[in-house]
Amino acid sequence: MTSKSDKTTKSSKTNKSTKTNKTKHKPYQPWIDKYPEGIDFFAEIDTTPVPERVDKAVKEHATRVAMDFLGAETTYAEMGDQIERMAGALQKELGLKKGNRVALLLPNTPFFPVIYYAALKIGATIVNCNPLYTHSELMHILKNSNPDILVTTDLKLTLEKAEKLMQEGVAKKLLVSHFPNALPGIKKVLFKIFKAKDLAKLSDEKVKANYLDWQALLDNNLQADPVKIDKDDMAVLQFTGGTTGTPKAAVLTHGNIAANLSQIDLWGVDLFRPGATLAAVIPFFHIFAMTVCMNTPLTSGVKVAMLPRYERKSLLEMIHRTKATILPAVPTLSHALATAPERNKYDLSSLKIGISGGAALPNETKQAFAKATGGRIAEGYGLTETSPVLCCAPLYAPNKDNSIGMPLPGTDIQFVDVEDPTKFVGPGERGELVAKGPQVMPGYLDNDDANKESFIDGYFRTGDVGYVDEDGHLYIVDRIKDIIICSGFNVYPRAIEDALYHHDEVDECNVIGVEDEYRGEAPIAFVKRVEGSNLGEEELREHLKKYLSKIEMPREIIFKSELPKTLVGKLSKNDLREEYAKLKKS
Known part of the structure; x- marks a missing residue:
């Protein structure tokens, strides 16, 4: 663990692997000649630090609405003023300097962008924390x-x-905002009357002694002294794998974060422009939302309409009220919205583009989204370690079914042998996806072993298996760790899930591998039926025979009323593995 005196704003403690590929490799990049019209793969990537870009947006779009929180609107000028005063307080009241770290334990509220940009403005590093994590998970991150x-x-x-x-000494000071202050007038009053039980007060005297009030800091009206920020300075520590193993801290530099929002803006052409409204329902502490729902729109003059948590009715109402045009979401959320029984009560026609990330996007969800909104949904792909977006389906041109699209400008994606990552596989062959680009992290914090394993010949290893076709469209077959070895053959859960989704009465599904005495491992399918369906196992197996080989056929099909999801709404294989193990023991 790094001590306070050991902190650094540079990425010097994150050394990439020195492994090299002994076989000379010529990069295979068929997408370059097939790139969507109006987008240049070789376009210059802007790495101007985000705080500078926010300052510019504040000046250029001062009177436009930057944030809408349940009807309470904040203009760009008002947001900029709060950022400046908070940055001054952090610097001059708290004594924070370049390299200090600020941990955020916040849901989506206007407080989040203000403290995020204020901290980055003075050169501090953001540590994102999920409020729904357990105490032990949060302790690991903060320690x-x-x-x-x-x-x-x-x-x-x-x-x-x-x-x-x-109480366990994770930080010197605790800064607390008053949630009702983010609400519009009447809702603020009603919240205090009817939902006071949802608020809490500090009880520990020692913690109270280190308590700071958000509004009191703003009221000091302090201005921050300028701080020079370099693109290689550390901006965010984003922890990965919180529910699937020991989380690692990915070091994301100012250059990484700025590059990715620039790449997304280039790919979107005129998508992120003043007049657009983005519906932010996925949480800002998640890397997908941090970049796509917060940084990209708020440096572009776009309005961000946010919810503190996902509720289907609240999201429908917000889209209807704000005339939202862009919806970034995980597939399960997009599916729930597009198939909601009450969706016809709301006008969703303002939605022009859905951006799907976090998991594979079923074709059925793409079709349902188009039918419900008249817009189109494009699947993107990325990881925490890549800030996060590496590639995306074309937003304004035809894209291929099951493809994750093409690499974003300036991003090189190749495929290496799963067993020997020093060997690149040929065009069209399946291999592990590896990536280079300005959005790729320099490495994990203080974790030499992980860094040696994660980089090969300068490429970041994603752990995902896929391939690229002759037109430059990329496909993900599955996670390496999720591949099921049946009688010596690779079976991909995603292929089985795709086959299940072809049945009209399958609402959600998830496939895991379990031990099997005869085959070594075998697939188990968990299925949620559409509402009112009586779909049975025999009928579903007959359906699967049209798409799957005998080896791929699930050993069991288990119907459930709900499938477990992660804290950001992705279907969780880990929870199903634990559930199945307990089921077999009982």
Whole structure:
């Protein structure tokens, strides 16, 4: 663990592997000649740090609405003023300097962008924390990131966790915002009357002694002194794998984050422009939302309409009310929205583009989204370590079924042998996807072993198996760790899931591999039927015979009313593995 005195804003502690590919490899990049019209793969990538770009957006779009929170609107000028005053308070009241770390334990509220940009403005590093994580998961993140200040709001869900964390000495100071202050006038009053039980107060006297009030800091009206920020300075520590193993801290530099929002803007052509409204329902602490729902729109003069948490009715109402034009979401959320029984009560026709990430996008969801909104949904692909977007389906041109699209400008994607990553596989062959680009992290914090394993010949290893076709469209077959070895053959859960989704009465599905005495491993399918369906196993197996070989056929099909999901709404294989193991023991 890094001590306070050991902190660095540079990425010097994240050394990429020195492994090299002994066989000379000529990159295969068929997408270059097939790139969507109006987009240049070789376009210059802007790595101007995000705080500077936010300042520019504030000046250029001062009177436009930057944030809409349940009807409470904040203009760009108002947001910029709050950022400046908070940056001044962090610097001059708290004594934070370049390289100090600020941990955020916040849901989606206007407080989040303000503290995020204020901290980056003075050269501090953001540590994103999921408020729904357990105490032990949060302790792991905070002990390994060593923040100087923990920022939260006084919702019971977050403040009680924050107080317990502070009791264990995770930070010097606790900064707390008053949640009702983010609400519009009448909702603020009603919240205090009818939902006061959702708020909490600190009880520990030692924690109270280190408490700071958000509004009080703003009211000091302090201005921050300028800080020179380099593109190689550390901007964000984003932890990965919180529910599937020990989380690692990916070091994302100012250059990484700025490059990715620039690449997304280039790919979107005129998507992120003043007049557009983005519906932000996935949480900002998640890398997908941080970049696509917050940084990209708020540096472009776009309005961000946000919800503190996902509720289907609330999202439908927000889209209807704000006339949202862009919806980034995980596939399960897009599917739920597009197939909601009450969707016809709301006008969703303003939605022009859905951006899907976090998991494979079923074709059925693409079709349902188009039918419900008149717009189109494009699948993107990326990882925490790549800030996160590496590629995306064309937004304004035909894209191929099951493809994750093409690499974003300036991104080189290749495929290497799964067993021997020093060998590149040929065009069209399946291999592990590896990537280079300005959005790729320099490495994990203080984790030489992980860095040696994660980079090969300068490429970041994603752990995903896929291939590229002759037109430059990329495909992901599955995660390496999820591949099921049946009688010596590779079986890909995603292929089985795709086959299941071809049945009209399958609403959601997830496939895992389990031990099998005869085959070594065997696939198990979990299925949620559409509402009102009586679909049975025999009928579903007959359907699967049209798409799957005998080896791919699930050993069991288990019907469930709901399938477990991760904290950001992705279907969770890990939970199903644990559930199945318990089922077999009982």
